[in-house]
Amino acid sequence: MFSESAFTVIVGAGPTGLTLARELQARGVPFRLLEKSPRLFEGSRGKGLQPRTQEVLDALGLIGDFQWYGGEYPPLLVHLPDGTTSTRLMAERREPSPSVPYPNALMVPQWRTGELLARGLPVEFGTGVESLTQDESGVHLVLDSGERLTARYVVGADGGRSTVRRCLGVPFEGETHEDERMLIADVRLTGLDRDGWHVWPDADGKSMRVGLCPLPGTDDFQLYSPVLDVPVEELIASVAPAVTVTGIGWTSVWRANVRLAQRFRVGNVFLAGDAAHVHPPTGGQGLNTGIQDAFNLGWKLATGDDALLDSYEAERLPVAAGVLGISTKLYRKAVERAEDAMRRDDPELAQLGLSYREGPLARDHRSPAARETGPQAGDRAPDAVLHDGKRVFDLLRGPHATLLVVGHPDGLPDLGVPTHRIDEAREAYGPGLFLVRPDHYLGCVTTSVDDVRDYLKLIGN
Structure with a gap:
């Protein structure tokens, strides 16, 4: 079906690009998987795998590995200003059923998700894209190494600042709130148990000052806080003096950014994952939606059928728009300090009900x-x-x-x-x-x- 030169280039080796590469590999479709960074992403960032994503991992034959390294979401231990601790659940635990074998979110730090998905894949690290054009003979890329190549298809899975999307000129519509930022870091500690997700409210008892979530399969906690101008050690000491920071790994400042690409396909170039849609972290939807973009697109690329490839945008763009609405609603609850801001029991978050009933292939x-x-x-x-x-x-x-x-x-x-x-x-x-x-x-x-x-x-x- 494919000539030697008729290969697919996947730009970006995050969870979306890696899932797509596995799908193409399983079908014998030639591809190159390019990653501008020198290594896989090293932080915990997107740590929640929703039930539908776990079903995708089952289909890929990987669910056992993810269950081995992952774990359930722990209860919230809210340390109140009066010295007491309140225990809350983000969502009630659901029992597996014959039709839904994975009913609960699974916590796996993003670096581990990348590591497990990347096994056996030929990732070309330190290789980015400088420019991209296309015509009837194919999609032409210039890499930052100076290499020039022509591919049959290109998939931009290169994140919110996607070079591929920029080269296509596709508008990335939405909004960014520069004044709404959050410090996220992977830290190692002593003096704090790992039985719960620890949260310290601010003095008003409503807004959050520090959160520390134990990451399963590691010795790390994920720290998050709206306080940006205090060193991590001092920040943690301000809420838990008995806790000692022994190591600080990946650190990032997240800003409120909610955007959706106007198109997911331009000619023979496709956008997927964060290159197509950027979500607030609330509800754990971004990484999951990207993995499912790849699962939808992979088999269609393998056919090379133009009408089927058109169905990728027709099916996935409405889904991404709907999911953005859910995660944004949860984020606004957090900003507005709603009492139930940390609840995650909306069944839509599981993504099991996402459907293509109105799509062209139903x-x-x-x-x-x-x-x-x-x-x-x-x-x-x-x-x-x-x-x-x-x-x-x-x-x-x-x-x-x-x-x-x-x-x-x-x-x-x-x-x-x-x-x-x-x-x-x-x-x-x-x-x-x-x-x-x-x-x-x-x-x-x-x-x-x-x-x-x-x-x-x-x-x-």
């Missing part, structure tokens, strides 16, 4: 009444436990579309994709034929084999 041929019996085309494919001990997710894993058959007569023809009868999953799916896309969303739901055959042609099978 084909549901059932009656309106029949659609009420289970998930619809465009929804995520739910998991289920099967009689042989396997799960539906086990059947979906791999770079292919999958046909699931529930309560349909035997005698289906060979349609060229893995086909599995899962009548025991009727409660999760309802009756019918469910064609699951390679990114584990339902593409076609029907009772007709001809509908499935037509849909497979649509997605290049």
Whole structure:
């Protein structure tokens, strides 16, 4: 399908670029993965992996590694000005179910997420992009090393200050509040237990002065504070004199920045992750949305089908806009010192309900009444436990579309994709034929084999 020169260039080896590289690698699609920095990102920044992202990691065969190094979100231990401590939960813990095996957010520092995703990938460190143009012969890049190359596709996953987006001239619409800043740092301490997420309010008892969150799988805490003009050691001593800082690692000052690219595709160049949308940290949505951008785009790049590639923007831009709204609402609660500002029990945060029902690839041929019996085309494919001990997710894993058959007569023809009868999953799916896309969303739901055959042609099978 691809000539030697028809490769994809991924600019940026953060979680988004790394996920996309894994997707292309699994499909045998040639690529180059460029990272301007000399090494992977070293900070804890985006530390929450939402349930839907964990399902993506399951599909990539990595969920076990992330569970090994990660951990549950700890309770909030709010140290009040009167000397007492209040214990609160950010969200009630949910029990796994057959259809939702990962119902709770998993805490993994971002550097670890990068490390696990990067295993086995050929990252070209210290290699950035100086300029980019495109014409009918391809996308032409000049690297900061002076190298010139032409690619079939380029994906800008190079962060909020994306060089790729700048070269495209795509507006990055939104707002930045320079007066709303937060110090974030990875620190090592003695004298503080790791059983909770410690928070010290300011003297008013409402606004936050210092937060220290233990990072699972490490000896570090993530510090965050709106106080920028005091050294870290003094800042912590001002709220917890018994705590001693023994080391300070990655440090950054975050500013309130909420932006969305006007386009996610220009010709054969695509934007993903922070290059396409920048979120407040509240709600843990940014990194997760970027990983899912990559999971949506990877299989479409592998087909080389132009209409399918158009569907990337059509599906992901509305999702990113909606997620920005959720995280911004939570951020404004924090700024306005709302009593429930730290609550994270809105089910939308899990991203399990994100759907492409209105997108160009959703084909549901059932009656309106029949659609009420289970998930619809465009929804995520739910998991289920099967009689042989396997799960539906086990059947979906791999770079292919999958046909699931529930309560349909035997005698289906060979349609060229893995086909599995899962009548025991009727409660999760309802009756019918469910064609699951390679990114584990339902593409076609029907009772007709001809509908499935037509849909497979649509997605290049």
